[in-house]
Amino acid sequence: MAVTGIWLVSGSAIAGDLYLRGGLGLDWPDNAVFTDSDCFSTVPAALYGCGTGGDGAPYRSAGDFGTVPALEIGLGYARGAMRIEVQVEYRPRFEFKGRANFLAPDRRQSVSANLSSVTGMLAGFVDLAGLDLTKSGSLVPFAGAGIGVAHTRIGKTTMTFPATTTLVPGGSRTRLAWMATAGIAMALDERVSLDLAWRYTDLGGIRTPRGQGSVVWRNGSRQPLLLDLAPTKAGLRGHGVRLSLRYAL
Numbered sequence: 674m675a676v677t678g679i680w681l682v683s684g685s686a687i688a689g690d691l692y693l694r695g696g697l698g699l700d701w702p703d704n705a706v707f708t709d710s711d712c713f714s715t716v717p718a719a720l721y722g723c724g725t726g727g728d729g730a731p732y733r734s735a736g737d738f739g740t741v742p743a744l745e746i747g748l749g750y751a752r753g754a755m756r757i758e759v760q761v762e763y764r765p766r767f768e769f770k771g772r773a774n775f776l777a778p779d780r781r782q783s784v785s786a787n788l789s790s791v792t793g794m795l796a797g798f799v800d801l802a803g804l805d806l807t808k809s810g811s812l813v814p815f816a817g818a819g820i821g822v823a824h825t826r827i828g829k830t831t832m833t834f835p836a837t838t839t840l841v842p843g844g845s846r847t848r849l850a851w852m853a854t855a856g857i858a859m860a861l862d863e864r865v866s867l868d869l870a871w872r873y874t875d876l877g878g879i880r881t882p883r884g885q886g887s888v889v890w891r892n893g894s895r896q897p898l899l900l901d902l903a904p905t906k907a908g909l910r911g912h913g914v915r916l917s918l919r920y921a922l
Contacts, residue, residue, distance in 0.1 A: 690750055690751050690752065691748070691749070691750055691751075691921070691922040692748075692749050692751065692919050692920060692921045692922060693746075693747070693748060693749075693919070693920050693922065694745070694746065694747040694748075694749065694758070694868075694917050694918065694919045694920075695745070695746050695917060695918055696744075696745050696868070696915050696916055696917025696918065697742070697743070697744060697745075697915070697916060697917070698742070698743040698744075698745065698872075698913050698914055698915035698916065698917075699740055699741065699742060699743065699913060699914055700740070700741040700742075700743055700764065700874065700911055700912070700913035701740060701741075701911050701912055701913065702737065702738040702741060702767070702909060702910065702911035703737075703908070703910055703911045704735065704736070704737045705735070705736060705737065705738065705769065705771070705879075705907045705908060705909065706733050706734070706735045706907055706908070707721075707733060707734040707735075707771075707784075707830075707879075707881075707905050707906070707907040708721060708731070708732075708733045708905060708906065708907070709721045709722070709723075709732075709903060709904075709905055709906075710880070710903065710904040710905060710906050711903060711904075712731075712732070714903040716901070717883050717901040717902055717903040718900060718901060718902060718903060719902075719903050720841060720886075720902050720903065720905050721733060721734075721905070726773075726774030726775055726776075727774055727775065727776050727777040727778055727780070728774045728778050730774055732773075732774060732775060733773070733774060734771050734772065734773045734774075734784040734832070735771050735772060735774070736769055736770050736771015736772060736784060737769070737770065737771065738767045738768060738769055738788075738911075739767075739768055739770070741764055741766070741767050741913075742764070742765065742766070743762055743763070743764045743913065743915075744762065744763045744764075744765070745760065745761065745762040745763075745915065745917065746760075746761055746762075747759060747760040747761065747796075749919075754799055754800040755797070755798070755799055756797065756798040756799070756817075757795070757796070757797055757798075758795075758796045758797075758798070758819075759793075759794075759795060759796075760792075760793065760794045760795075760796055760819065760821075761791070761792070761793050762791070762792045762794075763789075763790075763791050763792075764789060764790045764791075764792075765789055766787060766788075766789060767787065767788035767789065767790070768785070768786075768787055768788075769784070769785060769786045769787070769788065769830075770783075770784070770785050771783075771784045771785075772784060773832055773834075775834075776834070776835075780834075780835060781833060781834060781835050782832070782833070782834050783832070783833045784830065784831070784832050784833075785830070785831050786827055786828055786829070786830040786831070786841075786843070787827075787828045788825060788826060788827045788828070788879065789825070789826050790823055790824065790825040790826070790876055790909075791823070791824050792821060792822070792823040792824070792850055792876065793821045793822055794819040794820060794821030794822075794850065794851075794852065795819060795820065795821055796817055796818065796819030796820075796852070797817055797818060797819070798815055798816065798817030798854075799815065799816060799817065800813050800814070800815050801813075801814040801815060801816060811859070811860045812857055812858070812859050813857070813858045814855070814856070814857050814858075815855065815856060815857075815858060815868075815870075816853075816854065816855045817853070817854050817855075818851070818852065818853045818854070819851065819852045819854075820849070820850070820851045820852075821849075821850055821851075822847055822848065822849060822850055822877075823847070823848055823849075823850035823876040823877050823909075824845060824846070824847045825845065825846055825847075825848070825876060825877070825878075825879055825909065826843070826844070826845040827843045827844065827845070827879055827880075827881060828843040829841065829842060829843045830843070830881060836890060836891065836892070837888050837889060837890055837891065838888070838889045838891060839886065839887070839888050839889075840886055840887050840888075840889065841881055841886045841902060841905070842881065842882065842884030842885060842886055842902065843881065843882075844880070844881060844882035844884065846877075846878075846879070846880045846882075848876070848877025848878060849877050850874070850875060850876050850877045851874075851875050852872055852873065852874045852875070853872065853873050854870050854871065854872040854873075854915075855870065855871055856868055856869050856870025856871060856915075857869055857870075858919070863921075864920060864921045865918060865919065865920055865921075866918070866919045867916070867917075867918060867919075868915070868916070868917045868918075868919060869914070869915070869916055870914065870915045870917075871912065871913070871914055872912070872913050872914070872915060873910070873911070873912055873913075874910060874911065874912075874913060875909075875910040876909040876910065877909065878906055878907060878908050878909050879906065879907045879908075879909050880904055880905070880906050881902075881904055881905045881906075882904055883901070883902065883903055883904055884901075884902060885899055885900065885901060885902070886899075886900040886901075886902040887899050887900060888900065
């Protein structure tokens with residue numbers, strides 16, 4: 674979420690070794706499952722615990738993030754068929770929507786949360802055929818990989834049950850992230866090329882921190898119950914596409 678401030682690099686640097694890149698993309702993260710970091714924790718209290726839910730699986734919240742937009746920028750250096758690039762990527766909004774499994778599957782137990790991420794990476798790329806992007810319309814396939822860090826922030830998680838709403842505190846986390854990519858570059862003129870690429874990204878996961886949560890009775894029959902909650906975690910990885918312009922300096 675990258676997560677991976679991931680800049681897609683392709684073709685030779687046109688009319689120079691340094692280049693700038695800017696682009697847009699869409700990601701389709703894999704389905705996510707939130708579980709306790711330690712289901713045995715009592716102080717602070719585990720949100721889910723170690724039992725089995727109404728669907729027969731361990732207690733959890735399972736769902737997906739839908740389609741996630743991404744903005745990216747990068748500065749690269751080319752030498753022959755190889756390229757090194759420093760990349761920054763911003764994913765302004767993930768929307769997790771899923772269901773818990775404390776109750777029977779037909780009962781209301783929806784879960785939602787918003788996330789964002791900023792990723793910085795150092796990436797390397799190689800042209801797979803030809804080195805000449807100086808001719809307008811020429812095509813060059815490329816492949817690459819990168820590694821860096823992803824800073825992911827999750828807002829308050831809302832868990833809605835038939836009579837109550839449970840609120841789980843949000844927080845942020847910085848973790849190791851990586852990506853792999855492949856695509857095609859097309860020269861538009863002597864200095865500008867258009868890149869279209871597929872990418873797989875692992876943003877290092879999500880973590881809600883230890884903090885104060887609460888259970889609220891929506892009919893007002895009881896005062897909110899405050900909870901000292903232990904961390905929960907989920908993976909954050911998936912596929913995406915990027916369309917970007919590269920300008921040789």
